[in-house]
Amino acid sequence: MEGMNGRSVRGVEGYTRWSLISLAVGEPVLLWLLLHTLHDGGSALAGPGVAVLAVLVLAHTAACIHAMIAALRRVDPDRGRRGLLPLAATTAAVLVAVVVVLPLDGPAEPVLASIPRASAVAVIGLATIGALSARWPMRILAALTVVVLALVTLTQLGSRIGGIIYLLPAYALVLVSMIASFRLTVWLLEVVRELEVSRESHASLAVAEERLRIARDIHDVVGRGLSVVAVKSELAATLASRGDERAEREMREVRQVAQDSLEQVRTLVSGYRATDLGTELAGARAVLDATGIRVTVTGSADGASPAAQDALGAVVREAVTNVVRHARATWCTLELGAPGGRGAPGVEDGEWCLVVANDGSRGDGAGPGTGVDAVVPGNGLRGLAERLTPLGGTLTTTRSDGVFTLTASVPSRETA
Structure with missing residues (x-):
């Protein structure tokens, strides 16, 4: 089953x-x-x-x-x-x-x-x-x-x-x-x-576990700092009511604790946002397998820059989300090509290339002459294209004979 x-x-x-x-x-x-x-x-x-x-x-x-x-x-x-x-x-x-x-x-x-x-x-x-x-x-x-x-x-x-x-x-x-x-x-x-x-229970448990992990991290980072702020603020208020000069020192320490906590929160959030392309591809395989879609993943992200991994990881997430939510696909392929390797048509050498294809397209494929249709991008795809542009990358989508293909490319080196 x-x-x-x-x-x-x-x-x-x-x-x-x-x-x-x-x-x-x-x-x-x-x-x-x-x-x-x-x-x-x-x-x-x-x-x-x-x-x-x-x-x-x-x-x-x-x-x-x-x-x-x-x-x-x-x-x-x-x-x-x-x-x-x-x-x-x-x-x-x-x-x-x-x-x-x-x-x-x-x-x-x-x-x-x-x-x-x-x-x-x-x-x-x-x-x-x-x-x-x-x-x-x-x-x-x-x-x-x-x-x-x-x-x-x-x-x-x-x-x-x-x-x-x-x-x-x-x-x-x-x-x-x-x-x-x-x-x-x-x-x-x-x-x-x-x-x-x-299957639905497994997905719900995975979401609940992730929420608990985030809650624990926030409690450990933010809760400790806020506790210190509360104690020192109360102490500073007491000292100030007595006219004690130490109240000013306590308030400086409150400010420092607050700034340190803010920096820790930023570090925590940036850790959540940091994208590992290999992890994203593995997660895509797990998600598609769980929804009953046959999935094939080829290629390795070894050597990709953090910017390229972040951009292509976002493409993987959006593409897989579209396949699961909007397509009626029975199979999906994710192919990652390294610079200098075999890329998709229109992708130049020296670029990282990601090609995502699935058979869930519901278009009529009535493109003139070739049977290939260009696809009008939605907000998600348009946002991805805008994200790739500053890196010198491109995003294209086509539909042909019931197969939807998304191709994203990013230069191996960041553009100035």
């Missing part, structure tokens, strides 16, 4: 939902085929009765779909049982209609059409148990299976009981296979949801 993200969760939810719904939709189709076979075989069917049966079958199908969707919602499983009453009511009504409308016997071929009532009860029971299989305990599903098998047998008593011999084993096998398949699919969905919750 590595690389699972929100899109994957929605994909598994959609697959599970439509797998269950397809079974419910199969109920009216199978019953229509049964009625069609009976009609072609010469069985006399009352028009109003068939119409009522058709309406009840559609109502039962809707109740099955409602029960399935309710069971798959990300809420308390007990809420998934709210659809039980309409499901039970429509099941009972359609079973009564089957007994009243359909004949006991049908054409000799095929076998299932020869026992129309039993076949219809089997189809209705299959859809009903399928609607309940997502959440209900296995012992209840097993009991319902026995009940349905008994109803299938009872509806055929007195005529062509031999056809049941073929129907019951096959029906039991289909039921067991269906229940096992749907239970496995729902279990997979729950695992995917738990992985998504775990």
